[in-house]
Structures are given as C-alpha cells and as structure tokens.
Ligand code: IPM
C-alpha cells in the first residue's frame with residue numbers, strides 16, 4: 001500500500017485542535033487505500049518562547065524529504081508581530097520555494113454568505129496568489145531611522161521568471177478546472193506601472209499558448225468590488241503576493257468565513273504545504289469551539305496534490321454534506337457542535 005510521509009506542524013492556538021480533526025478525517029478516508037506516516041514538528045510561538053528558535057535551517061533540510069506538510073496555525077499573542085510570520089511561515093514558503101498560494105473561494109451549500117441574493121451557484125472561483133516575491137521579499141530598509149527625517153522603503157520584487165511560472169501555473173490550473181475557462185489577472189496597471197507592466201506583458205505572452213483559456217483583467221480595487229457585486233464573473237484569478245493576501249481574506253468572508261477557508265502553498269515538483277488560512281484564534285484555544293472544516297478542507301487539498309484525487313473529492317463532498325445538513329453556522333461556538341463532533345461528522349461520511 002502506498003505510504004505518504006507527512007510533516008505535521010500543528011502550531012499555535014487552535015492549530016492543534018483543528019489539525020487533530022483534519023487528521024481524523026484523513027485517516028478515515030485513507031482506510032484500505034493508502035497510509036499517512038506522520039512526523040510531528042513543534043514549531044510555532046510556544047516553541048519560540050521556550051527555545052528562542054523559530055525554524056532552524058536543519059528543519060528545512062529535513063522537511064524537504066516529506067511528501068507534504070500539514071500546518072495548523074502560526075501566531076502567538078505574546079510574540080511580537082513579524083517574528084513568527086517571517087521566521088516560520090514565510091521561511092517555509094520561501095525556502096521550499098512554494099511559489100503558488102492556491103486559495104479556493106467556494107460557497108458550500110447551507111453556508112451563509114454576507115452577499116445578498118448570492119448562493120453556491122455564484123461563488124466558486126480560485127485565487128492563484130504568487131507566494132515568493134512582491135512586497136513579501138523583505139527588500140528595503142530604513143534611512144535615518146528614529147529621526148524626524150526617517151524614510152522607510154519596502155520594495156516589491158517581481159522577476160520575469162517568478163511572474164511567468166506563476167502565470168503558467170494559473171493557465172494550466174484554469175484549463176484543468178474546466179469551468180468558465182477564464183483567467184483574470186488582478187493588478188494595478190494604472191499606478192504600479194513597472195511591476196504590473198511586467199505582469200501584463202507576460203500574461204498576454206503566455207496566453208498565446210492557451211488559446212482555449214479566456215483572459216480578462218481587473219485592477220485590484222475593482223476586483224474587490226466585483227467579488228462582492230458579481231462573484232460569478234470569476235473562475236480563476238491570478239495576482240501578486242500582496243494583492244493575493246488581501247483579496248483572499250475578502251474571499252474567505254464571502255465563502256462563509258475563516259472557518260472554511262483553506263489554502264495550499266505549492267511547489268508543483270517539490271514539497272507543498274497545506275493550511276487553514278484563518279490563523280491561531282487565541283481566544284478560542286482549548287475550548288473545542290473552533291470550526292475544523294478549513295483544516296479538513298486543507299487536508300483534502302493535500303490529497304489532491306498527492307494525486308489521491310478521488311479521496312480528495314470524497315472529503316469535499318463530505319464537508320458539503322455536513323455544511324448542508326448539520327451545521328447551524330460556521331462560526332466558532334455557534335456551529336451547534338463542538339470541534340471534535342464536526343470532525344466526527346465529516347469522518348463518518350468518508351469511510
Ligand atoms: C496569509 C497570512 C500570512 C500572509 C501572514 C501571517 C504572514 O496573512 O497566509 O494570508 O500575509 O501571507
């Protein structure tokens with residue numbers, strides 16, 4: 001039987017609770033088909049407070065040997081912002097060159113959206129976010145820091161190679177998704193006339209190789225507007241790191257909230273990492289109230305990338321059945337079930 005080696009970084013806050021349910025579902029779904037060999041890593045805020053270590057280079061080397069990484073949440077209320085984000089999460093994405101952040105925005109049946117008169121038939125698109133460049137590179141610095149003349153510079157790095165590989169992934173993905181076969185570039189060509197000039201030129205060049213894929217363009221501000229007003233216009237959106245970060249939080253809200261939003265940090269030929277995108281939710285830690293569906297969906301995405309497509313689909317179907325028939329709400333503490341019970345409900349459906 002096929003064995004997949006999975007590195008588990010449950011992380012902080014509610015991370016361990018939701019990962020536990022995700023693993024429960026993966027376990028149930030895998031029976032008789034394949035095995036997951038799990039190795040747990042302790043990284044996150046608590047580990048940092050105990051040891052002063054974020055994510056050592058030796059761990060990166062070790063993580064390279066796995067088939068995938070399953071991540072809960074990184075973030076601790078007592079650790080200064082930036083340390084864990086850069087030291088753990090972004091370090092993982094960058095060192096493993098996970099250049100795609102894939103974030104589906106899909107409204108499941110039975111789930112409330114804040115958008116009036118919109119249902120599951122209107123909200124079903126995917127954001128392909130560039131995940132290793134842009135404003136996230138950490139390029140820049142201070143001049144005259146701490147003085148009245150202080151200047152702070154934060155540069156957006158966009159390489160032809162980086163942009164092109166992201167666009168190619170997005171075209172391929174749009175093709176295999178096989179819905180509207182429409183790829184929208186989200187940028188800001190009217191103001192960021194260097195960065196998005198490169199994106200736009202590369203977009204049209206690569207598009208020639210995909211005549212079956214329709215192309216479209218929207219500025220990032222307009223993208224936000226259309227996501228609220230006409231989300232059904234979108235099939236796949238491709239964008240840079242910063243814009244992708246922002247619009248996928250908006251996306252998470254229209255699909256029912258952070259309780260359901262999952263994402264994959266992908267290197268198509270390397271080690272990819274899957275996570276619920278909601279964060280560590282410290283105020284719900286240890287209460288068995290948080291919604292584990294995002295983590296469960298992230299687990300499903302992980303199987304999809306591992307090419308266990310059938311089982312991945314089974315997990316998504318199970319989640320849809322549970323949102324449709326069982327949960328009162330997706331919000332923590334208001335689901336009508338505990339975290340553990342929601343995990344059980346999905347697990348029952350996938351055996
Ligand atoms: C996300 C998060 C991260 C990001 C933070 C925690 C560094 O907001 O995964 O979207 O900005 O990418």
Ligand code: MN
Pocket residue numbers: 245246249
């Ligand atoms: Mn974000």
